[in-house]
Amino acid sequence: MIDHIVLVKFGESTTEDQLQEVIKRFRALRNKVIGIVDLQAGLNFASSNSDYQVLLKVRFEDRHALELYGPNPEHQAVAAYIREVGRVDSIVADIEFDNI
Helix, strand or coil, rough: CCEEEEEEEEEECHHHHHHHHHHHHHHHHHCCCEEEEEEEEEEEECCCCCCCEEEEEECCHHHHHHHHCCCHHHHHHHHHHHHCCEEEEEEEEEEECCCC
């Protein structure tokens, strides 16, 4: 299994409604991308690193599923929307683990 974790930072002009739309679009990927086992998305409420407003955690079956995710047209559409509404930066981490 692979966990793909993304923190997204948006500019000051990004509205709360736009952040909620990002989360909605992230969540919709669960049923549109093959190889996703679980997907969680939401607003970051931690006081540390609060500049990164949206968190995405996707669990994939394996590395191959993760590799297919990046160029997937559904994922690319969400990425384009995120840029459109003011994405400034992202932090991405991938971890592989055994499902015991």
